[in-house]
Amino acid sequence: MPPLPPAPAKRAAVLPAQAYADRDAHNAAARKARSAKAAPAKSRKTAAQAAQAPALALNAAVPAAQPATQPSASQPPAVQPAVKKPAKAAKPAKTRRAAAPEAVKLFVLDTNVLLHDPTALFRFEEHDIFLPMVVLEELDAHKKGASEIARNARQVSRQLDLLVAHADMAVGLPLSASGHLEAGGKLWFQTAPLHAATAQLLPQGKADNQILEVVAALAQQHAGRPVVLVTKDINMRVKARALGLAAEDYENDKTLQDGDLLYSGALALPENFWADQGSRLESWPDGAHTFYRISGKLAASLLPNQFVWYEAPGQSSLYARVTEVDGQSATLQTLKDYTHPKNAVWGVTARNREQNHALNLLMDPGIDFVTITGIAGTGKTLLALAAGLAQVLDERRYTEVIMTRATVNVGEGIGFLPGTEEEKMAPWMGALDDNLEFLTQGAGSAAGDWGRAATGDLIRSRIKIKSMNFMRGRTFLNRWVIIDEAQNLTPKQIKTLITRAGPGSKIICMGNLAQIDTPYLTEGSSGLTYAVDRFKGWPHGGHITLARGERSRLADYASEVL
Secondary structure, three states: OOOOOOOHHHHHHHHHHHHHHHHHHHHHHHHHHHHHHHHHHHHHHHHHHHHOOHHHOOOOHHHHOOOOOOOOOOOOOOHHHHHHHHHHHHHHHHHHHHHOOOOOOEEEEOHHHHHHOOOHHHOOOOOEEEEOHHHHHHHHHOOOOOOHHHHHHHHHHHHHHHHHOOOOHHHOEEHHHHOOOOOOOEEEEOOOOOOOHHHHHOOOOOHHHHHHHHHHHHHHHOOOOOEEEEOOOHHHHHHHHHOOOEEEOOOOOOOOOOHHHOOOOEEEOOOOHHHHHHHHOEEEEEOOEEEEEEEOHHHHOOOOOOEEEEOOOOOOOEEEEEEEEEOOEEEEEEOOOOOOHHHOEOOEOOOOHHHHHHHHHHOOOOOOEEEEEEOOOOOHHHHHHHHHHHHHHHOOOOOEEEEEEOOOOOOOOOOOOOOOHHHHHHHHHHHHHHHHHHHHOOOOHHHHHHHHHHHHHHHHHOEEEOOHHHOOOOOEOOEEEEEEOHHHOOHHHHHHHHOOEOOOOEEEEEEOOOOOOOOOOOOOOOHHHHHHHHHOOOOOEEEEEEOOOOOOHHHHHHHHHO
16 A cells, blocks of 8 residues: 555645744844834934924934944933034024124225215224225315315315324224224225226226226125125216126215105194094193193104194194103194284285294294295295294394305306305395395385385395305304205205304295205205204204295196196
């Protein structure tokens, strides 16, 4: 009998044993793989927790990326240094970022900037200044003479001489050494030739092109530092930008960038003014005026001698002037109505709200300085002259009227004028003659032509015409000083005129900022704008902008459409 084959059950028992062995080997390998992955997973979890803390945010991921190793019994787990080490490195990094200063710019000044403002060297705060050699040559060429430009050139030369005496040119001259502590930068001079390939497109020999070449060379040498050309020459700024160079206008002399932001001197109260004040409003009479004390955010935003007005149908109108501002409260004083004929000033009555505001400022003896702006035909000169004659001839508050103006030609000049100072100024004072004719047309009518002529001679004897060229060093006592066409004056010139005022004098500056004839002056850099902005809020000064023309309907329409 042949032997029987092995039982199937026994063969089946051998196959599962091999499968189990293979499975055990596979499971062992899987356990080793899982154990190898366990430590990085824990480190990543620790890094995620550490990333929640700002001090460890930058450095927590660095230890997590390291391969996991089995720590010994005497060594702490690898996860703990991942938390501690970044904590020490994070604080210095954060401190360095907070203390990193902004890039200090290098400004290259054109000659016209220094001739326009001799203190421009000290107007750039912590930034550095660079002067090309050609700028020094041009300063030397302009230093002779008695003009304003020559005086500015000599002042700049004296300042440079003072700076050179305090330090070495090779390491830069600290601008604060001359006493201008607000200037924290250094002054550098060109001590070697500077050439740039980008400036070869420009014709050689011209001073402006030499300055542009210096700016281009400095921009190449200081690639990580802003190098900016500062000039008042528009064409030079255009050429600089065409070459890819940074160029700016000199902005320090501009009081305002936008003429529409100029202080107007008057404010319309909101429609809910009476309801908003409510029971907080206090009022009391004092002579011919009524006083109101208001409070709130509106009161805190007001300025002394600012006019406020309220007009609404069916409600009480209010026309007042701010007399006092104290924290969150302000005191208002009602105005004198100069629109009524009984309050006429030298026969002149106010024809609109703004003219009434102007006369309240002009007739108040507590106001020493008044600025009036407005378009042509708003009555600036007429109001100032009428108020001056009323207080010189009637009230005897001032001894005489002094009138001056900037002698800037609208077109071509007519050459030298003969005669005395007043005779030379006569062609510039046509506005004075026109307004005097209007003011005296009814005076002395009962006495005929002889009476009117005598009145005109009396008035003219109290009016003196002066030239600004001879104002330096003078002091006006008890004078009514009118500065007409003040928009053509620089801030330095208007400072010279205003500081001539002595005890008992009053100065009135008038002008139209839309009619500036002086070169290089704009609405933002005019001396009139400068005076309005600097004197706003002074208790003894006031400003008003006349809005509506009263000369004629033709002049009013022309001011709007032309």
